[in-house]
Amino acid sequence: MKYSKRIKQIFLASAAGLTIYFSPIVSGDASAAEVKEDFTSTELRETAKQYLGTPYKSAGTTASGFDCSGFVLKVFKDLGVSSLPRTSASMYNVGESVSQNELIPGDLVFFNTSGRGVSHxxxxxxxxxxxxxxxxxxxxxxxxxxxxxxxxxxxGAKRISDVKLVSKK
Structure with missing residues (x-):
């Protein structure tokens, strides 16, 4: 069953002209512990903050312009996490669910802005x-x-990395 689903994904992606990377986080086969990376909350804040003011650009993944998931991909890639899926809806399918009152810096937070499920x-x-x-x-x-x-x-929210909390100075 697992293989037929993967074959179907490959076929659909090929038909759409897309490339699939077979990392465990994308397929959802890995446990959360296998996909985590370590960095500090200070490193997270500084890495993300450097892009403040960068304009929105549909399908943007670079410092010249980001869409929401492109921004998340760039920040986490800068921190050494390069196995996240491309879209916000796909990102919602990885990691460990976290309640809002347990959020720590680095957790991904998701929104339904379109009325059709996770879209931000x-x-x-x-x-x-x-x-x-x-x-x-x-x-x-x-x-x-x-x-x-x-x-x-x-x-909702997902934790995709272990973050060492560091108090702000």
């Missing part, structure tokens, strides 16, 4: 905020419980 991802920054590539503001830091928009769109 950001990185929990700490202090009730997340950093993400917003269509209107580019890379920005936003309160997670923003009553005007984000709080009602929140879907």
């Amino acid at each position: 991802v950001g990185i929990y920054y700490g202090d009730g905020k997340f950093i993400h590539a917003s269509t209107s503001q580019g890379v920005t830091i936003t309160p997670l419980n923003d009553k005007w928009y984000w709080a009602d769109k929140y879907v």
Whole structure:
């Protein structure tokens, strides 16, 4: 059964002209411990913060412009995690679920902005905020419980890396 699903994925990806990387995190076959990398909360914040103000660009994955998942991919690649899927919906299928009151910097936070399931991802920054590539503001830091928009769109969170918490100075 597992192989027929993978063959179907390969066929569909090939038909679409896409390449599949067979890392455990993409297929969902690995345990969370096998896909984790270590870095500090300070390293996470500094790495993500360097992209503040970078404009939003549909399908963008570079510092010249990011979409939400492209931003997450870039930050985690900079931190040594290179096996994340490309889209926010696919990212939601990896890692370990985390409740909102247990979030730590580096956790991925997911939102339904389209009305059709997970459609936006950001990185929990700490202090009730997340950093993400917003269509209107580019890379920005936003309160997670923003009553005007984000709080009602929140879907859940996933932990994909071990992060050593370091107090802010």
